[in-house]
Every structure is written in C-alpha cells, then in structure tokens.
Amino acid sequence: MKILRLNEINRMFEGALANLGSKKEAVNKLNVFPVPDGDTGTNMYLTLKTAIDEVRKKNPKTLRDFGRAICEGALIGGxxxxxxxxxxxFKGFFDYVDGKEEITIPEFAQALTSSSRTAYKAVIKPVEGTILTVINAMAQKAVILSRTETDFIPFLEKILEEARTVLAKTPELLPVLKEAGVVDSGGQGLVFITEGMLMGLQGKIEVEKTFEEVIEEMDKEVLGGELKFKYDTVLLSSAPNIDAQKLQKELEQFGDSIVVAKAGNLTKIHVHSNEPYKVMEHVMQYGELKEARIENMQQEQEEFLGQKKEEITGIKKPFCIVSVSQGEGFDKIFLSLGTDVIINGGQTMNPSINDFLSAIEKCGRNEVVILPNNSNIILAAKEAAKLAKDKKVYVLKTKNMVQAIPIILSFNSKETFEENMKRAEEILKDIHSFAVTYSVRNAKFNGLNVKKGDILGVADGNIVLKGNDPDKVLLELFKRNEDLIKEYEVIGIYYGKEIPKERAEKIAEKIEEMFPEIEVDVSYGGQPFYYYLISIE
Amino acid sequence: MGKIIVSKNALAKLAALSTMECYGVVGLVPVSFTGRVLSLLGMPDLTKGIEVKIFGNRVAFDIHVVLESGVKVSEVAKTIISQVQYKIKQLTGIKDIDVNVIIAGVRREV
Structure with missing residues (x-):
C-alpha cells in the first residue's frame, strides 16, 4: 500500500476506536496522578468516539471533509x-493534509510532524515522559523512515515499534511514573490508537457495527426460520428526550428484534411486530417521527428462500469470478472470458441471496468477485458477500452485462485480488452503456410520455428518448451522444434474441460510418427485453 | 513546635508554575498595572497573572490565562483547577483551596 485515501484513513480511525475501546480499562489502570486526568483511557476513547461519530453522522465524501469532521468532533468531545x-x-495532522485526497509516505511523516508541533505549541512547559514525548518520537521516526520505506504497512509497523520503545522509557523521564512503576497512560493510549490504526488498515479488526448492519443481520436470521412477527418496522424519531434503554424495554410488549440507537439528534428504532401501528403510536408519544418504514417480511422470506441456480465450473485463476447473466449469447461470452460461475437472472428475474451463496460456495478459491450486472441485484450480492464468512467476496457494482465484459478482460492473474478490484472500480467509472428496450406500461420519464410498447433509448440508466423502431432509436442515441462517444475507443454492440444477425450487422456499419475512428464490435447477446445493449469503453 | 507561614507570593509562584504545566495554557496575563508595564518592558513577572486571597486557612486563587486557539476551553480550565489544587495541597498541606480560572485571551493561530 503506497497511498492512503479516504477509505483507508477511515478504516484506520475505525480500527483505532475499536482497539482503544477494548483496551481503555488497561489505560485507566495506569493512572498515577489522582488528578488531573482521572481516567485517561476513557477520556481518550470518548474523545475519539465523538470524533468518529461526527464522521458517521456527516458521512464525508472527501478526505478534507473527513478531517474536518474528526477535528470538530475531537474538539467538541475532547x-x-x-x-x-x-x-x-488530529488537528495538526489534518491541517497538514488539508486539500490532499491522497497521502504518500513522506506526506504522512510530515503530517505526523505537524501533529507533534501542534501538540507542543499548546503548552509553555511541556512535560516529557508523556503522550507528547511519544508523538514527537513517532514523528521523528516517521521522517527518517519515509526516506526508505515504500509501503505503509511496514512503515506504520516500525513507527508503532518506536512508539512502544519510547513509551517503555517514559518512567525514566517522569519520576512520578517510576515511583508507581508504570508507563505514561496518555502515551499508552496513543500506542493503542496507532496499533488500532495499523490493524484497521490491514483489515484485522472488527469495526463496530452500524445500526443498519445490526438490523440487517437480525432480519437475515429471522428470514431463515419461522416468522413469529410479520412486520419489520424501522422508525426514525426526532424526539429530543428519548432514553434508548427505557424505550427498548417498553417496546418489548409489541414484538422482538428490538434495537434502539441514538444517532446525533435522532433515534433509530427497529422492531419486528404484528402491530406496527402500535409501535408507531408508542414512539410518537415522545415526539415527532422523521421517517417510518414498514415491510412485510413474509414476502421477503419467500424471495429469500426461493429460486434456483445453475453452475458451470471454470478456468484456473487466483480468484473466482461469479457473474449474473441473461441470454445464451452472454452466457457464452462470460464463459469464454473465464467466468467461473454463472447465475442466470437479470431483469424481472432477480437471483436471491441464496443463489449467490451457493455460487460462492462452488468457487474453489478463497477470493471471489461478484458481477451482479443489474442495479436491482447488487443488494442481494452484497448481502451474500457479508454472509459468506469463510471467503473474501467483493461485489463490483456493475449495472448491466456490458459493463462486466471489459472488467473481466482487465483482470490480471499476476496481480493481487485487491489490485485487480481497484482497477476494476476505475474501469467501471469510465464505461458508458446504452440500451434499447421497450416499455411495459404507460408512464412518464424525464418529460417523455411513454406508452406501453414504445421503444425506449436508455443512456447510462436514464431513459432519454422514445420511438417506434429499435434501430432508429439506437442511431438516435448515438447521434445525441456523439461528443461523449468520440472520447472513447471501442463500441460493443450486443444484440438481443429478437434481432436477426444481419440486421445487427447492418446497423453496426452505420455506426462505423458515424465514428470512423472507433472500433465497433458486434456480438450476439441473446438477452430478452433489450433489443440492443451497447458498451462504450 | 513553631508555625509554617507560606507567603502570598510563594503561593502565587507555585500556582503559576502548576498552571504553566497545564496543557493548553500558553500564557498568564498580568493583572496589575505594574505587571503590564513590566511585561511590556520585556520583564514579565509570571506571578502577576495570579491573585491570591487568604481567608484564615482557606486560600483562593484567581488565575488569568491565555489559551491556545482550538483547544476545548472548559476541559483546559478543569485541568488547571485540579492541577493547581493538587500541587498546592501536596506542597503546602493547605486543604481548602478555591481556584477560579479567568480566560483572558486565546492565542491566534499563526
């Protein structure tokens, strides 16, 4: 790992919180001053927790916003x-990286130096043998290491080692520690934070589950067995004075699987019950509801348990590819490209979580990538990925089959799973896809009055035009997006089962005339519902 | 046995030293006019940021401080209070100690 981005930094902080959380009592015990910092471990943990809660609340999309949330949270929660x-x-660190979305090793070392400087700046007579000594040593070591280290994992490992060494020396610097025979508690806290960050980065730590994850797991469990309560109720209350524990007790009269969690000024409530209206009524005694969601779990359960799957075993690769496919042409294409397991499904026929689970089980490797190839299927794939505990499963959010093809082609067996997935994500961002299909009902989209049976032109998931003839609609799609298409190199046309080969080739010729610079490939997809699926890469 | 007498000046110095060790404190602000003049002349007398009042066995300190910007003021103030109480008690044996912290300023970021 050569660069840290938002995702990695976020994992580091979550790791730090989890690690410090589990060890805060050990830090508390190190306290020798009866004052001024009674419970160093708890204090540091709560400061970090408030900082991370702020992040969870704001859900930042950039590292800059992440840094701001951490600093703000740590200040308020200090x-x-x-x-x-x-x-x-934290302030020193994020002040330095402000504006950067990627952090290299030398930059990280400089950011730590800025941390140390900012920490020292706020005191006239710094006491050595404390957390200050530890952060200073870490920063100095980081600067030296940054000249030679190229990977973050060993880099952080060595910084952590230095932090531990210096921590062990704190009793020599501060007599009061020596008398008590302990190391400095704040310094120990910082070591646990650093340790947690490293574990978080390596993916070795179980991060605290969110409300959503907790209830998803509960629902999963319930769906697997007999349903005692029929309705899954999730409420979001903005009432200011809810006592979470008390409310949890009170709700027990209505059902089970009760979760009450505070999130900022809101309270999230999850209950399985047969009388969701009573639950709502009860919660509304406390104040207004912001949101309410009630689902019938019986229907969910039928979907959860139903549907069958097909399997085909495949070619040797460091990881397995599971792809959802619809249409015999696509099945063949996917298999020829090296897909290990194909799940049949797609539009109007979504595979279940179980389908994915058994596909994952069939994979002979520990690392599996799933290409759901439909936005309605992504969720099921992700659930399956979470449930498949013994394998590492990655879901690439492909929204249609044509996106999956260049991605499979990009896989390189000489690279690690992570590297492959990272590149695939990049590729995914840069594929455009068009489709020509027909409407199954009367509707209004983007100002278009669509009648049942109308031919629709879809560009990147949006219905942009309608017509009567699939070929004309297709050409019009190309015309309208001429400028965009010119930036790319390959156009892939996959014709559906209702389109004869000659007709597809004819239209491909016309497209070639429009874009003489671009390569046009025509293949039989055999997909239902879509006359044409187009990829632009 | 005799008596131990701790002067106001000594108490002020002890309090000043304890305060300066507190994280977040970047300065003490002279309260009196002479103190201000002295500090302008480059001869700051740190104890001038501390006012000491004695009522029998009870001592009260008013501590005028400047804090670093971007630190949580309430937490730093709490630290000063407990630190000064602890140090004075440990060093002089005085048990009844009141500490009032006056945030006279916040250092601007450079």
Whole structure:
C-alpha cells in the first residue's frame, strides 16, 4: 500500500476506536496522578468516539471533509487533558493534509510532524515522559523512515515499534511514573490508537457495527426460520428526550428484534411486530417521527428462500469470478472470458441471496468477485458477500452485462485480488452503456410520455428518448451522444434474441460510418427485453 | 513546635508554575498595572497573572490565562483547577483551596 485515501484513513480511525475501546480499562489502570486526568483511557476513547461519530453522522465524501469532521468532533468531545492533546494531534495532522485526497509516505511523516508541533505549541512547559514525548518520537521516526520505506504497512509497523520503545522509557523521564512503576497512560493510549490504526488498515479488526448492519443481520436470521412477527418496522424519531434503554424495554410488549440507537439528534428504532401501528403510536408519544418504514417480511422470506441456480465450473485463476447473466449469447461470452460461475437472472428475474451463496460456495478459491450486472441485484450480492464468512467476496457494482465484459478482460492473474478490484472500480467509472428496450406500461420519464410498447433509448440508466423502431432509436442515441462517444475507443454492440444477425450487422456499419475512428464490435447477446445493449469503453 | 507561614507570593509562584504545566495554557496575563508595564518592558513577572486571597486557612486563587486557539476551553480550565489544587495541597498541606480560572485571551493561530 503506497497511498492512503479516504477509505483507508477511515478504516484506520475505525480500527483505532475499536482497539482503544477494548483496551481503555488497561489505560485507566495506569493512572498515577489522582488528578488531573482521572481516567485517561476513557477520556481518550470518548474523545475519539465523538470524533468518529461526527464522521458517521456527516458521512464525508472527501478526505478534507473527513478531517474536518474528526477535528470538530475531537474538539467538541475532547475530555480531560489527554483528550485535549489528542484533539490537537488530529488537528495538526489534518491541517497538514488539508486539500490532499491522497497521502504518500513522506506526506504522512510530515503530517505526523505537524501533529507533534501542534501538540507542543499548546503548552509553555511541556512535560516529557508523556503522550507528547511519544508523538514527537513517532514523528521523528516517521521522517527518517519515509526516506526508505515504500509501503505503509511496514512503515506504520516500525513507527508503532518506536512508539512502544519510547513509551517503555517514559518512567525514566517522569519520576512520578517510576515511583508507581508504570508507563505514561496518555502515551499508552496513543500506542493503542496507532496499533488500532495499523490493524484497521490491514483489515484485522472488527469495526463496530452500524445500526443498519445490526438490523440487517437480525432480519437475515429471522428470514431463515419461522416468522413469529410479520412486520419489520424501522422508525426514525426526532424526539429530543428519548432514553434508548427505557424505550427498548417498553417496546418489548409489541414484538422482538428490538434495537434502539441514538444517532446525533435522532433515534433509530427497529422492531419486528404484528402491530406496527402500535409501535408507531408508542414512539410518537415522545415526539415527532422523521421517517417510518414498514415491510412485510413474509414476502421477503419467500424471495429469500426461493429460486434456483445453475453452475458451470471454470478456468484456473487466483480468484473466482461469479457473474449474473441473461441470454445464451452472454452466457457464452462470460464463459469464454473465464467466468467461473454463472447465475442466470437479470431483469424481472432477480437471483436471491441464496443463489449467490451457493455460487460462492462452488468457487474453489478463497477470493471471489461478484458481477451482479443489474442495479436491482447488487443488494442481494452484497448481502451474500457479508454472509459468506469463510471467503473474501467483493461485489463490483456493475449495472448491466456490458459493463462486466471489459472488467473481466482487465483482470490480471499476476496481480493481487485487491489490485485487480481497484482497477476494476476505475474501469467501471469510465464505461458508458446504452440500451434499447421497450416499455411495459404507460408512464412518464424525464418529460417523455411513454406508452406501453414504445421503444425506449436508455443512456447510462436514464431513459432519454422514445420511438417506434429499435434501430432508429439506437442511431438516435448515438447521434445525441456523439461528443461523449468520440472520447472513447471501442463500441460493443450486443444484440438481443429478437434481432436477426444481419440486421445487427447492418446497423453496426452505420455506426462505423458515424465514428470512423472507433472500433465497433458486434456480438450476439441473446438477452430478452433489450433489443440492443451497447458498451462504450 | 513553631508555625509554617507560606507567603502570598510563594503561593502565587507555585500556582503559576502548576498552571504553566497545564496543557493548553500558553500564557498568564498580568493583572496589575505594574505587571503590564513590566511585561511590556520585556520583564514579565509570571506571578502577576495570579491573585491570591487568604481567608484564615482557606486560600483562593484567581488565575488569568491565555489559551491556545482550538483547544476545548472548559476541559483546559478543569485541568488547571485540579492541577493547581493538587500541587498546592501536596506542597503546602493547605486543604481548602478555591481556584477560579479567568480566560483572558486565546492565542491566534499563526
């Protein structure tokens, strides 16, 4: 790992929180000063927790916003001496990286130096043998290491080692520690944070589950067995004075699988019950509802348990490819490209989580990538990925089959799974797809009055035009997007089962005339519902 | 046995030293006019940021501080209070100690 981005930094902070959370009591025990910082471990943990809660609440999309959320949260939540110092450490770090979305090793070292400087700046007489000494040593070591290290994992491992070494020396610097025979508690807290960050980065730590994850797991469990309660109720209350524990108890009269969680000013409530209206009525005593969602779990369960799958075993690769396919032409294409397991499904026929699970099970490798090839299927694939505990499953959010093809072609067996997935995500961002299909009902889209049976032109998932003839609609799609298409190199045309080969080839010729610079490939997809599926890469 | 007398000046110095060790404190602000003049002349007397009042066995400190910007003021103030109480008690044996922290300023970021 050579660069840290938002995702990695976020994992590091979650890791830090989890690690410190589990070890805060050990830090508390190190306290020798009866004052001023009573419970260093708890104080540091709560400071970090508030900072991360702020991140979870704001859900930042850039590293800059992430940094701001952390700094703001740590400032507001700063508890005790150690919490205030920790907030300064974060402030120094994110002040330095402000505006960068990618952090290299030398930049990380400089950011740590900025942390140390900011932390020292806020005190006239720094006491050595404390957390300050530890952050300073870490920063200095980081600068030296940054000249030679090229990968973040060993880089952080060595910084952590240095932090531990210096921590062990704190009793020599601060007599009061020596008398008590302990190391500095704030310094120990910082070591646990660093340790957690490294574990988070390596994916070795179980991050605290969100409300959504908790209830998803509960629902999964319930769906597998007999349904005692029929309705899945999720409420979002903006009432200010809800006591989560008390409300949880009170709701037990209505059903089970009760979760009550505070999120900022809101309270999230999850209950399985047969009388969702009573649950709502009860919660509304406390104040207004912001949102309410009620689902019939019986229907969910039928979907969960139903549907069959097909399997075909495949070619040797460091990881397995599972792809959803619809149409015999696409099946063949996917198999010839090296897909290990094909799940039949797609429009109007969504595979279930179980279909994915058994496909994953059939894979002979520990790493599996799923190409759902339909936006309605992504969720099921992701659920399956979560449930498949013994294998590493990655879901690439392909929205149609034509997106999957260049991605499979890009896979390189000499590279690691992660590297492959990373590149696939990049490719995915840069594929455009068009489709020509027909309307199954009267409707209005983007100002178009569509009648049942109308031919529709779809560009990147949006219905943009209608017509009577699939070929004309297709050509019109190309005309309208001429400028966009010119930026690309290959046009792939996959014709559906209702289109004869000659007709597809004819239209491909016309497209070639329109874009003489671009390669046009025609293949038989055999897909239902779509006359043409087009990829532009 | 005799008596131990701790002067106001000594108490002020002890409090000043304890305060300066507190994280987030970047300065003490002279309260008196002479103190201000002295500090303008480059001869700051740190104890001038501390006012000491003695009522029998009870001591009260008013501590005028400047904090670093971007630190949580309430937490730093709490630290100063407990730190000064702890140090004075440990060093002089005085048990009844009141500490009032006056945030006289916040250092601007450079």
């Amino acid at each position: 508890r005790g001496n150690s919490g205030v110092i920790l907030s300064q450490i």
